[in-house]
Amino acid sequence: MPYDFAEAHHLPNRRLPEQAHADPYDLPRQRRGVTPQMHGRYPDYDVLEQADHWDEVTRRVVLERVGSVPEIRFFAMEEVETLTAFADIVLAQDSEPRIPVLAYVDQKLFNGERDGYRYFDMPDDDETWRRVARGLDEEARRRGHDRFALLPVDRQLEVCHGFATGKLHKGAWDTLNVSRAWSVVMRYLLQSFYSHPWAWNEIGFGGPAYPRGYSRFGSPHLQSAERETWEGKEAFEIDPVEDTQQRGLE
Amino acid sequence: MRLPKSIVKGSVLMPKDNDSPFLLDMHKRGLQNLDRMARYPLSAPVDLVVVGAGAGGVTLAQRLARAGWRVVILEKGPFWDPDRDWVSDEKGAAGIYWTDPRIISGNDPIEMGKNNSGVGVGGSMTHFAGYVPRFHPSDFEVRTRDGVGVDWPISYWDLKDSFERVELELPVAGQDWPWGDPHSYPHGPHPVAGAASVAWQGALGCGIEMRVGPVAITNGVFGRRPHCIYRGFCLQGCKVNAKASPLITHLPDAIEYGVEVRADCMATRVEVDESSGRCTGVTYVDGDNIERFQPADAVAVCGYAIETPRLLLNSQSRRFPHGLANGSDQVGRYVMVQGATQIAARFPYELRMYKAPPPEISSEQFYETDQSRGFARGFSIQTVGPLPIDWAQHVLADGHWGQAMREYMRDYNHWTLLGLLCEFLPLPENRVTLASETDRYGMPVANFSYSLCENDRRNVEYGTNVIEEIWESAGAQDTLKIDRYAHLVGGCRMGFTPEDSVVDSSHRAWECPNLFVCDGSVFPTEGAANPALVIMALADRLAGLLKTKRVSAPPAARKKEPASLRR
Ligand SMILES: Cc1cc2nc3c(=O)[nH]c(=O)nc-3n(C[C@H](O)[C@H](O)[C@H](O)COP(=O)(O)OP(=O)(O)OC[C@H]3O[C@@H](n4cnc5c(N)ncnc54)[C@H](O)[C@@H]3O)c2cc1C
Ligand code: SF4
Numbered sequence: 180m181p182y183d184f185a186e187a188h189h190l191p192n193r194r195l196p197e198q199a200h201a202d203p204y205d206l207p208r209q210r211r212g213v214t215p216q217m218h219g220r221y222p223d224y225d226v227l228e229q230a231d232h233w234d235e236v237t238r239r240v241v242l243e244r245v246g247s248v249p250e251i252r253f254f255a256m257e258e259v260e261t262l263t264a265f266a267d268i269v270l271a272q273d274s275e276p277r278i279p280v281l282a283y284v285d286q287k288l289f290n291g292e293r294d295g296y297r298y299f300d301m302p303d304d305d306e307t308w309r310r311v312a313r314g315l316d317e318e319a320r321r322r323g324h325d326r327f328a329l330l331p332v333d334r335q336l337e338v339c340h341g342f343a344t345g346k347l348h349k350g351a352w353d354t355l356n357v358s359r360a361w362s363v364v365m366r367y368l369l370q371s372f373y374s375h376p377w378a379w380n381e382i383g384f385g386g387p388a389y390p391r392g393y394s395r396f397g398s399p400h401l402q403s404a405e406r407e408t409w410e411g412k413e414a415f416e417i418d419p420v421e422d423t424q425q426r427g428l429e
Numbered sequence: 430m431r432l433p434k435s436i437v438k439g440s441v442l443m444p445k446d447n448d449s450p451f452l453l454d455m456h457k458r459g460l461q462n463l464d465r466m467a468r469y470p471l472s473a474p475v476d477l478v479v480v481g482a483g484a485g486g487v488t489l490a491q492r493l494a495r496a497g498w499r500v501v502i503l504e505k506g507p508f509w510d511p512d513r514d515w516v517s518d519e520k521g522a523a524g525i526y527w528t529d530p531r532i533i534s535g536n537d538p539i540e541m542g543k544n545n546s547g548v549g550v551g552g553s554m555t556h557f558a559g560y561v562p563r564f565h566p567s568d569f570e571v572r573t574r575d576g577v578g579v580d581w582p583i584s585y586w587d588l589k590d591s592f593e594r595v596e597l598e599l600p601v602a603g604q605d606w607p608w609g610d611p612h613s614y615p616h617g618p619h620p621v622a623g624a625a626s627v628a629w630q631g632a633l634g635c636g637i638e639m640r641v642g643p644v645a646i647t648n649g650v651f652g653r654r655p656h657c658i659y660r661g662f663c664l665q666g667c668k669v670n671a672k673a674s675p676l677i678t679h680l681p682d683a684i685e686y687g688v689e690v691r692a693d694c695m696a697t698r699v700e701v702d703e704s705s706g707r708c709t710g711v712t713y714v715d716g717d718n719i720e721r722f723q724p725a726d727a728v729a730v731c732g733y734a735i736e737t738p739r740l741l742l743n744s745q746s747r748r749f750p751h752g753l754a755n756g757s758d759q760v761g762r763y764v765m766v767q768g769a770t771q772i773a774a775r776f777p778y779e780l781r782m783y784k785a786p787p788p789e790i791s792s793e794q795f796y797e798t799d800q801s802r803g804f805a806r807g808f809s810i811q812t813v814g815p816l817p818i819d820w821a822q823h824v825l826a827d828g829h830w831g832q833a834m835r836e837y838m839r840d841y842n843h844w845t846l847l848g849l850l851c852e853f854l855p856l857p858e859n860r861v862t863l864a865s866e867t868d869r870y871g872m873p874v875a876n877f878s879y880s881l882c883e884n885d886r887r888n889v890e891y892g893t894n895v896i897e898e899i900w901e902s903a904g905a906q907d908t909l910k911i912d913r914y915a916h917l918v919g920g921c922r923m924g925f926t927p928e929d930s931v932v933d934s935s936h937r938a939w940e941c942p943n944l945f946v947c948d949g950s951v952f953p954t955e956g957a958a959n960p961a962l963v964i965m966a967l968a969d970r971l972a973g974l975l976k977t978k979r980v981s982a983p984p985a986a987r988k989k990e991p992a993s994l995r996r
Pocket of ligand 1: 480481482483484485486503504505506543544545546547548549550551552553554556557558559560561562664694695696697731732733734736737740788916917947948949950959960961962964
């Protein structure tokens with residue numbers, strides 16, 4: 180089956196109500212480098228292969244992000260369990276390899292780094308995270324399990340849906356503005372996930388581009404000239420039959 | 430003989446009274462003349478202390494230094510060396526934003542940090558997108574014309590020469606500009622990338638005119654400023670020195686003329702002499718956490734719309750019990766943001782919007798009031814090009830997470846964005862006050878309260894529909910919307926009387942004759958244009974007014990003539 184991403188039917192807003200989520204495991208498997216869960220749209224693109232072309236300062240920062248996962252110093256072990264399960268659900272990381280997002284969140288909180296603002300009706304971000312962990316476990320107990328991490332996936336999804344729509348109440352949730360708490364924790368998680376080169380591989384992002392820059396950013400009507408030679412090809416342009424033959428996989 | 434425009438554009442035209450582009454190094458991005466920077470003792474007053482090394486502060490200092498003033502700039506953040514300190518990475522750029530605690534409140538709290546506040550030498554322009562449109566003549570008289578907001582105590586024509594001077598210094602690249610007071614730019618337009626050209630086609634399809642630029646990004650030879658390499662990280666700090674910020678456009682020259690910048694120094698109080706009511710200098714906490722006092726004959730506060738009011742409110746004394754220059758309860762009021770809703774659109778082919786500077790093309794066709802739209806004033810339309818983390822925030826704002834989030838994210842390369850810049854009206858309750866909580870300097874944190882009014886909402890709603898139409902005409906397959914706000918101005922506005930403003934038309938505090946405010950906080954209204962050029966132009970004009978009025982004797986000439994470098 181050739182992948183057709185020229186059409187937009189795979190997008191959540193464009194799907195018919197009765198249509199199920201497109202199964203990401205139907206996507207091409209990554210053949211070069213790593214993506215989270217090894218699926219993506221650019222199977223032969225590994226941004227890390229470009230690291231030699233990055234300036235030294237940037238290279239150090241990005242490679243360290245991949246190479247040394249910070250150890251947990253801010254969260255307690257139970258919070259880690261709960262929040263890791265939560266992060267896996269809201270970022271759809273349901274198998275290995277996973278980007279260890281919680282470790283980066285922990286590092287940021289431990290170092291006291293903030294994003295420059297706090298809503299008047301919210302505690303400091305570190306306290307928000309702790310209360311969210313508590314609230315998630317409370318939701319689990321309301322559903323007959325000790326911990327959020329022990330809930331079956333469909334119940335975890337249900338709790339997250341309640342969280343995302345600001346509809347959780349009682350206990351820890353009553354001490355928070357729930358919608359704002361959602362935006363705080365998601366901000367940290369998305370920053371951790373999409374700053375990781377594995378995620379860049381998945382989405383085909385060019386990554387750091389200094390000092391090389393770009394020379395091909397031209398018209399969408401000049402399909403052949405719009406991509407640098409080193410940028411990944413999107414899967415729908417690859418005919419799987421031809422491709423497997425060429426690679427001698429048959 | 431008049432040269433044809435095509436020849437004048439590009440390398441020929443250079444600023445007359447600013448040698449900054451020649452004082453840089455082609456291959457090193459940091460400033461090369463720091464070893465020649467003046468050091469003034471704390472024991473004697475300088476002519477002027479400037480708080481904040483940003484758009485307003487550095488431009489003012491550079492001009493006055495050339496006129497012989499001895500100037501010290503106090504800057505809370507580091508002295509950036511783009512080679513050493515900046516990274517070509519979204520998350521890694523966090524250090525260039527103001528991330529000290531601030532509280533946000535009101536019905537529509539405004540998110541701060543990377544969204545609107547910079548720190549360090551160069552100020553917010555180190556990570557501004559780079560759009561530098563002028564205000565329209567109408568922006569200075571919205572009360573008279575449209576019955577909303579207030580008029581400025583100055584007009585467009587008071588700033589016109591300053592606009593031209595600053596545009597040459599940045600330098601600005603763009604097409605001839607048909608809106609407002611029509612004008613052209615020193616550098617020609619940059620090439621338009623695929624993502625923006627789709628927007629252009631869409632706009633044409635529904636009768637909307639767009640133009641390339643205006644951006645403060647070199648597009649030709651300009652001293653030792655390299656050409657843009659179209660890598661798209663403008664909001665993370667330009668590691669190339671192609672995008673303008675006062676760090677490279679004004680400070681190199683300022684240093685030659687005796688300006689001292691004290692980085693890592695947080696001003697905590699402007700001090701006053703209780704009997705005369707004049708200010709005497711600035712108390713600050715330096716990089717070693719030691720409190721110091723720099724005496725000065727005059728003080729210019731240039732800390733931007735949140736920090737300028739905060740510093741004045743914190744400068745309480747017996748004479749000014751409610752904060753300096755705040756006798757009419759005007760300090761901190763009428764802060765404004767612009768409505769900056771963005772709409773992303775999906776196309777069948779790859780667009781890769783991470784390439785080329787995010788600011789590419791814009792339209793001011795809807796800038797002026799049109800009664801038939803049902804609200805006063807208007808908006809601009811501009812391209813933006815979010816990197817992955819920012820794009821994820823868009824997807825989240827549209828209500829997606831989990832598998833849906835990943836699906837939209839994998840689709841990144843098929844999307845492109847247009848954003849609005851809607852003029853919001855100045856309201857007294859949109860204000861900065863001091864919270865009870867304090868920061869690491871022991872200074873009360875700013876509480877910034879914001880609520881939209883009906884006119885603001887209608888403006889955004891109308892603009893959103895216009896962008897949706899553009900995308901429809903371009904053939905978009907799907908769109909996503911994020912409501913957001915950009916820029917910060919007001920908070921110490923200039924006006925006609927001490928009762929309704931903080932400073933007069935020459936930026937001088939009504940209540941304190943040697944205190945000036947010279948940054949975005951003096952804006953009485955905000956227009957629908959990005960503010961940086963206007964801030965620099967105001968500083969240029971103020972310097973012109975002050976030049977000859979220095980209080981103490983001129984310093985022994987220590988300026989070096991860098992003109993030889995021109996050859
Ligand atoms: C992401 C982003 C994109 C933007 N895009 C655009 C754009 O495309 N076009 C445009 O025109 N504008 C843009 N802006 C806005 C523009 O950068 C600002 O309006 C402008 O730089 C403000 O100038 P200023 O002189 O008022 O303050 P700033 O340039 O912010 O300078 C203030 C300086 O004062 C320092 N400071 C504050 N308080 C103290 C204190 N107490 N002691 C010591 N130092 C202090 C700060 O650290 C800062 O360096 C953007 C801003 C951001 C954040
Ligand atoms: S796109 Fe150009 S101006 Fe923007 S950061 Fe890169 S080199 Fe600088």
